[in-house]
Amino acid sequence: MTHPSLSDALDLLPEAWAGDIADDAAGQGCDVSYAIARSDLRTVTIERVRRHFAAREDDMDWQELSQGQQLDEVFPEYNGVGWPDLLDELGITPVYLVRTP
Incomplete structure (x- = not known):
């Protein structure tokens, strides 16, 4: 495997969770x-x-299994990993960018 990039890490973020983050930002x-x-x-x-x-x-x-359930198996110490935990584990942070009119 090649050295992982930010893109590789983001590929591990379930779409539904990315949608939740985008909805929160919106x-x-x-x-x-x-x-x-x-x-x-x-x-x-x-x-x-x-x-x-x-x-x-x-x-x-x-x-x-759902993507979330698959990640729960990978991170059993969380007893149900959520997106904030996953982002911390991967070394990613969401950045909210204020929309300008």
């Missing part, structure tokens, strides 16, 4: 973008998640 009159957190991109964690997903790719039970 509710505040903002657009959302993503940046690498001050603590830096957590490439080891990103690689671990990617390996876990790849190892389970052919498992039909895995395929039937």
Whole structure:
């Protein structure tokens, strides 16, 4: 595998969660973008998640899980990982950009 990028990390964010973040930003009159957190991109964690997903790719039970449930399996210590936890684990921060008229 290549060294993970911000784009690779964002690929791990479920669409529904990205939609929730975008909706929250829109509710505040903002657009959302993503940046690498001050603590830096957590490439080891990103690689671990990617390996876990790849190892389970052919498992039909895995395929039937939602993206959130799949991430719960990868991060069992959270007893239900949410988007703020996931972004922290990956080293990503949402950036709200105020819309200008």
